[in-house]
Amino acid sequence: MSTFNWIIQLVYVAAASCFVLGLHLMNTPATARRGNQLSTGGMVAAIAATLAIIIHAGTISATGWIVMLAGGLLGGGAGLYAARTVQMTAMPQLVSIFNAVGGGAAALVAIHDYINLAGRAAGPAESITITTLLDVLIGAVTFSGSIIAAGKLQGLISAAPVTFPGSRVINMAAAAIAAAASVYLIVTPSVPMLLVVIAAALVFGVTMVLPIGGADMPVVISLLNAFTGTAVAMAGFVIGNWALIIAGALVGASGGILTKLMADAMNRSLGNIMIGGFGTGDGGAAAALGPGGDVRSIAADDAAIQLAYAQKVIIVPGYGLAAAQAQHAVAELAGVLEERGIEVSYAIHPVAGRMPGHMNVLLAEANVPYPLLKEMDEINPEFPRADVALVIGANDVTNPAARRAGTAISGMPILDVDHAKSIIVIKRSMASGYAGIDNELYVNPKTSMFFGDAKTALTELTAAVKTLVA
């Protein structure tokens, strides 16, 4: 191996080490930012090494350079703009679009490689064909599936499960055609048959995601993320770039683990999710109904008295806190309560908000100390000792209906908010949450509803607490 190649391989080792270490640092919020920076450094090094290989080989034409640099600048610019301007609540859509481009790019690498090889007299070797095929199959499924998922999350396609007569048959037929065409392709290499594989995989991706709806979408996004990583790892095998293999494998493995954790957090099996039918509501029709029973509404002054004279308060943030951008307002209220000697902690449900870790990121933005953020298993036993559970824009993750069979969220572990001595819920109306079902917590005799936008309500509440003597 030449000195140049040695240096390149060393840079790839360093880049891969940065990815692994970066991922490790993301284990805790305190080091997550450094982990992100380290991984970015690794990626910059990997890109630089790849460019060095291209320059060293000297085979690329001027047009090739223009196309490559234009693509890099355009893609990089679009990615940077999207990442910097995206609203936190629209993050799942963005991740889905990134999954689509990742899977699509990996598939294109394999398609290019295959067509190049097929154009040669010898035809592709079997081992290359298998990794190329897997790359094309997984990449194409990820591409079309992620586009549909992003459309659903953005509201361009119904968020509810979309089924039509024969949709399941089309899905199974697409899988069968993709599998049969792949086998044929291994035996008899042919470009037209590759196109059949691509078309079948694209149809499979669409018909796989369409019937999945509502609250199952985050799990699907995570699964598609794992697919993207696997497709990228396959692309690494195809072009013999092991930095790509390692990066893809890391994304595939972490996406797979996250998928499992999220499915567990909702007490759902992956097979069950893929069959579809859960979380059919989008807060529309069911929103107006409201649960049966009396609802007690209170104003800021009453809520302030309950909070100000409590010893222990557990804050339960949810999607509404993010939508109202009320993270600073809640941190301020918590500060005022703490000044009065009240013990304050935050109950974090794994799927509160619209993406995993949504509440952690949001509260970190407002400099809420990490130790105050308690995971569901840790905080649930503490609710019976809490004088007040202050629920801010959280709905499904607090709904006791999950404990009963026969509801859309049955079996989903929830925060045991109803075990607190009293409950204050801040939200704008009696509208349902993401799963589209009424919340029994709101008619609990211990519950008071403080209707209003989370940010406005919290500001009023903080002002009211400040007026009370300690």
Ligand code: NDP
């Ligand atoms: P929900 O979606 O169940 O409920 C949010 C509540 O916030 C709504 O009922 C709404 O009521 C209220 N709200 C909205 N805007 C405001 C505002 N400006 N001020 C005050 N309240 C507001 O949220 P949860 O966090 O409890 O649950 C998350 C749900 O989303 C789960 O079903 C989960 O499975 C799903 N999901 C989770 C993802 C994740 O990865 N975390 C991703 C995608 C879905 P009102 O309109 O009356 O104000």
